[in-house]
Amino acid sequence: MSAQPARSTQGTHGDELLPEWWVLVVPQAFAPTGTGTTAMIATFGQPGLPILSAPVPEVYVDQKELECFLVLADELHFGRTAARLHLSRARVSQLIQKLERRVGAPLFTRTSRRVALTSLGGRLRDDLTPHYRGIENALARAVTSARGIEQVLHVGFSTPLAGEMVMKTIEKLRATHPELAVEVCEVPLSDPYGMLRKGEFDLQLVDFPMREDDLTRGPTLLVEGRVLAVAVGHPLAGQDTLTLEDLARVPLLTIAGDLPEYWLEHQLPTRTPSGRPIQQGPPVTNFQEALTLVAGGKGALLSGAHIALYHGRPGISYIPVEGDSPLGYGLMWRSGDGNRTIELFGRTAHEIAGDMAPATASADFEQAIPAA
Numbered sequence: 001m002s003a004q005p006a007r008s009t010q011g012t013h014g015d016e017l018l019p020e021w022w023v024l025v026v027p028q029a030f031a032p033t034g035t036g037t038t039a040m041i042a043t044f045g046q047p048g049l050p051i052l053s054a055p056v057p058e059v060y061v062d063q064k065e066l067e068c069f070l071v072l073a074d075e076l077h078f079g080r081t082a083a084r085l086h087l088s089r090a091r092v093s094q095l096i097q098k099l100e101r102r103v104g105a106p107l108f109t110r111t112s113r114r115v116a117l118t119s120l121g122g123r124l125r126d127d128l129t130p131h132y133r134g135i136e137n138a139l140a141r142a143v144t145s146a147r148g149i150e151q152v153l154h155v156g157f158s159t160p161l162a163g164e165m166v167m168k169t170i171e172k173l174r175a176t177h178p179e180l181a182v183e184v185c186e187v188p189l190s191d192p193y194g195m196l197r198k199g200e201f202d203l204q205l206v207d208f209p210m211r212e213d214d215l216t217r218g219p220t221l222l223v224e225g226r227v228l229a230v231a232v233g234h235p236l237a238g239q240d241t242l243t244l245e246d247l248a249r250v251p252l253l254t255i256a257g258d259l260p261e262y263w264l265e266h267q268l269p270t271r272t273p274s275g276r277p278i279q280q281g282p283p284v285t286n287f288q289e290a291l292t293l294v295a296g297g298k299g300a301l302l303s304g305a306h307i308a309l310y311h312g313r314p315g316i317s318y319i320p321v322e323g324d325s326p327l328g329y330g331l332m333w334r335s336g337d338g339n340r341t342i343e344l345f346g347r348t349a350h351e352i353a354g355d356m357a358p359a360t361a362s363a364d365f366e367q368a369i370p371a372a
Contacts, residue, residue, distance in 0.1 A: 062095075062098070062099070062102075064095055065095050065096075065098055065099040065102070066099070066128060066132060067085070067132075068081065068085060068087075068092055068095040068096060068099075069095075069096060069099055069107065069121075069124070069125070069128070070125065070128060070129060070132060071084055071085055072092065072096060072108065072115070073117055073121065073122075073125040074198075076114070076115045076116065076117075077115060078092050078093065078115065079285060080188070080190065080191070080257075080285065083188060083190075083285060083286060084188065096108065103120070103124070105118070105120050106118050106120070106121070107120060107121035107124060108121055140152065151179065151180050151181065151341055152181045152182075152183060153180060153181070153182045153183070153202050153203075153341055153342075153345060154182075154183045154185070154200065154201050154202045155170075155182055155183070155184050155185075155201060155202065155203055155204060155205065155345070156184075156185055156186065156187040156195060156196065156201040156203075156204030156205070156206070157184065157185075157186060157187060157204065157205050157206070158186075158187045158189075158192065158204070158205070158206035158207055159206075159207060159304060159306065159329075160306060160307075160310040160311070161222070161224065161304060161306040161310070161329065162205045162206060162207065162329055163184070163186070164356070165205060165221070165222065165329070165349060165352055165353060165356060166184055166205050166349075167184070168352045168355075168356070169345060169348045169349045169352050170182045170184070172348050172351070172352060173344070173345070173348055176348075177344065180341065180344075182345075185200075185201070187201075187204055187206060188257075188285075188286075189255055189257075189284070189285060189286050189287060190255055190256050190257030190259070190285045190286075191257050191258075192206060192259070192263070193210075193212060193215060196215065196332065196333070196334060197214065197215075197334065199334075202333065202337070202341075202342065203331050203332065203333040203342050203345065204331070204332055204333075205221075205329060205330070205331050205349065206329065206330075206332060207267075207304065207327050207328065207329050208220065208327070208328040208329065208330060209262060209263060209266050209328075210263075210332055211260070211262055212260070213335075214334065214335050215332050215333070215334060215335060216332060216333055216334070216335045216338065217330055217331070217332045218330050218331040218332065218333075218346050219330055219350075220328040220329065220330045221329055221330050221331070221349055221350055221353040222328070222329045222330075222353045222356065223326040223327065223328045223329070224304050224305045224306060224326060224327050224329075225304075225305045225320060225321065225324065225326055225327070226302055226303060226304055226305060226320075226321045226324050226326075226327055227302075227303060227304075227305045227307060227308055227318040227319060227320050227321060228242055228246070228247070228250075228300050228301070228302055228318070228319050228321055229291070229294050229300060229301040229302075229303060229307060229316050229317070229318050230250060230294065230300045230316070230317055230319065231294060231295060231296070231297040231315060231316065231317075232314075232315055232316065232317050233297065234250065234297065234300075234317075235249070236249060236250060236300075236317075236319060237317035237319070239319055240319070240320075241319060241320050241321070241322045242319050242320070242321050242322070243321065243322055243323050244269070244272050244273050244321065244323060244324055245272045245273065245274060245276065246321075247269065247272055247278045247300075247302070248272050248276040248277065248278055248279075250279070250299070250300040251278075251279035251280060251281035251298075251299040251300065252268055252269075252278055252279070252280060252281055252299060252300055252301070252302060253268075253281040253282060253283070253284055253290050253293060253294070253298075253299040253300065253301050254268055254280050254281060254282070254283045254284070255267075255268065255283060255284060255285075256283035256284065256285050257285070266325075267302070268280075268302065269302075281293070281298060281299025281300070282298055282299060287311075291311060291313065291316065294316055295313070295314075295315035295316050302321070304327045305318075305320065331345070331346050331349065
């Protein structure tokens with residue numbers, strides 16, 4: 001909310017110069033019902049002139065509340081919002097309730113099954129989004145200028161192995177292209193393409209397959225076999241290797257979210273190669289949740305073999321799966337948004353991939369190798 005001079009009055013009232021007129025600008029969501037405008041005009045200190053604006057409560061802006069509101073308005077799910085903001089669900093609920101009290105009306109309707117924006121919440125989202133993104137972009141440009149950096153590249157990664165490759169690529173680029181800054185963030189397990197589509201990532205290094213019309217994938221940089229993570233007390237835990245047919249002997253954890261069918265069938269098959277059904281276990285939203293359920297005997301997790309190196313923990317056995325198609329990793333970006341910076345990152349990542357096999361190979365089985 002701001003007050004801006006509209007014009008100066010050159011006449012006088014007695015011996016005193018009449019004050020200026022001021023325009024009080026308030027968000028449309030807080031304007032009196034029926035005004036149909038985002039601004040109201042108020043005159044101050046001029047006898048005989050009416051006050052044209054209705055009383056408006058003073059509104060304080062809390063950046064955390066606004067950020068939480070916009071993310072929840074996008075996700076319409078308290079759990080996914082908490083995961084994106086690295087907050088607890090209780091904290092998300094608290095921030096939303098504080099904002100609703102500040103506004104004076106509900107912004108969301110909540111039931112045990114769904115979350116939806118109210119009409120007021122929808123208007124507030126539409127009004128806030130461009131201004132909030134503008135503030136974020138302005139701050140990013142200021143930081144970039146202060147550091148003397150010409151570009152910032154936002155890169156996502158899907159797994160610890162992909163994250164290691166990204167960090168090694170950044171380290172090499174820091175030496176060869178110090179003007180390039182790279183910001184890194186994990187790709188949500190339950191939404192592998194959403195942040196890329198929204199422009200929050202410029203590109204991401206993920207496990208394939210990927211067959212999306214609006215996204216472009218680069219060449220495969222690294223491949224690895226897969227393992228099945230099971231509780232140490234499960235009968236499969238005592239075997240040296242497994243086949244895909246063994247998946248019919250244990251429920252596989254599933255992933256909560258709106259995921260492509262082809263991706264789910266590759267990552268979490270519902271039938272063995274011979275057609276035997278594979279039982280579906282509880283859904284998870286992140287990797288740590290999956291490992292906790294595995295250790296508790298609630299299901300098994302089919303994953304890239306690197307998990308045995310990055311997430312070795314008591315209570316879980318990792319058994320190599322033979323006869324399975326290898327899991328490939330590569331870069332992807334929005335179609336039409338490729339540029340020289342993405343090309344530079346891709347070339348550097350390809351060089352790094354050739355050096356990573358010894359670091360990712362297990363003493364028992366070499367699962368990660370450079371792609372041909």
